[in-house]
Amino acid sequence: MSEKAFQDFYPDDVSYCYGCGRLNEQGHQLKTYWDGEETVTTYTPKPYHIAIPGYVYGGLIASLIDCHATGTASAAAYLAEGRDMGTAPAFRFVTANLQVDYLKPTPLGVPLEIRGKIEEVKGRKVIVNAWLSAEGEVCARGRIVTVQMPKYLIPEE
Amino acid sequence: MSEKAFQDFYPDDVSYCYGCGRLNEQGHQLKTYWDGEETVTTYTPKPYHIAIPGYVYGGLIASLIDCHATGTASAAAYLAEGRDMGTAPAFRFVTANLQVDYLKPTPLGVPLEIRGKIEEVKGRKVIVNAWLSAEGEVCARGRIVTVQMPKYLIPEE
Numbered sequence: 148m149s150e151k152a153f154q155d156f157y158p159d160d161v162s163y164c165y166g167c168g169r170l171n172e173q174g175h176q177l178k179t180y181w182d183g184e185e186t187v188t189t190y191t192p193k194p195y196h197i198a199i200p201g202y203v204y205g206g207l208i209a210s211l212i213d214c215h216a217t218g219t220a221s222a223a224a225y226l227a228e229g230r231d232m233g234t235a236p237a238f239r240f241v242t243a244n245l246q247v248d249y250l251k252p253t254p255l256g257v258p259l260e261i262r263g264k265i266e267e268v269k270g271r272k273v274i275v276n277a278w279l280s281a282e283g284e285v286c287a288r289g290r291i292v293t294v295q296m297p298k299y300l301i302p303e304e
Numbered sequence: 305m306s307e308k309a310f311q312d313f314y315p316d317d318v319s320y321c322y323g324c325g326r327l328n329e330q331g332h333q334l335k336t337y338w339d340g341e342e343t344v345t346t347y348t349p350k351p352y353h354i355a356i357p358g359y360v361y362g363g364l365i366a367s368l369i370d371c372h373a374t375g376t377a378s379a380a381a382y383l384a385e386g387r388d389m390g391t392a393p394a395f396r397f398v399t400a401n402l403q404v405d406y407l408k409p410t411p412l413g414v415p416l417e418i419r420g421k422i423e424e425v426k427g428r429k430v431i432v433n434a435w436l437s438a439e440g441e442v443c444a445r446g447r448i449v450t451v452q453m454p455k456y457l458i459p460e461e
Binding site for chain 1 (some may be wrong): 322354357359364370396400436
């Protein structure tokens with residue numbers, strides 16, 4: 148597993164995402180790493196991230212899968228170009244399509260593990276498969292089509 | 305438009321959802337209403353619900369579409385049975401599959417309108433189409449397959 152998370156390589160200007168920006172103090176600050184050919188993020192929901200008592204609300208699950216996937220897409224793009232993460236120009240991806248299957252209720256109060264695998268890297272598009280587990284059981288599966296962020300969205304230096 | 309939101313009819317025990325529970329003080333407390341044959345929710349993201357500067361992060365968009373859809377599903381089920389909302393037994397739905405297409409970046413700092421339309425009510429399943437707009441432009445579209453909450457998930461009275 149790499150020591151520095153993918154999100155720690157993002158330039159400051161694109162590090163405010165509520166899901167994964169290291170500079171968003173109110174956000175989840177997700178940290179995604181390589182683990183062999185897979186990517187992994189862990190996150191423990193807060194007690195108020197409840198759906199019904201005892202279970203995590205679905206919007207958070209979608210958010211975790213989504214931000215894990217855009218982080219994975221960024222790492223995949225560097226890998227495809229044979230470049231080290233953090234080298235300029237930075238790769239940042241946004242989601243075009245998100246699909247989540249909720250397979251079983253996700254228990255609240257335990258760490259969640261989100262894993263990802265690259266399905267395809269093609270031009271400016273990266274497709275990622277992701278799955279979220281609690282206590283060793285897969286609770287949700289996602290497929291995320293991401294595209295490289297259009298230049299007009301990137302803040303000027 | 306009805307005066308009382310769908311979520312205001314939910315029994316207390318299932319009113320803690322971070323997205324739509326009226327009893328979750330940290331949550332979004334979404335309020336969904338009928339507007340003709342469509343359903344509507346409005347929500348203004350907080351400044352920290354940022355993706356990149358100026359835009360709303362995708363996980364919130366997925367959450368808003370998701371909770372709007374489960375609220376719509378509940379209202380659809382009452383309508384299908386010709387029952388008034390709030391009559392027992394309560395209908396509560398969970399999401400089985402969520403699909404979101406992100407059509408354009410969603411501006412931060414303005415109210416978002418989420419609208420829904422019932423695609424199908426079949427047994428314990430309700431399918432909802434939903435779309436999210438900012439300043440009159442549709443920024444995301446979703447399709448949500450919801451199922452009536454299994455009894456074992458409902459807290460005992």
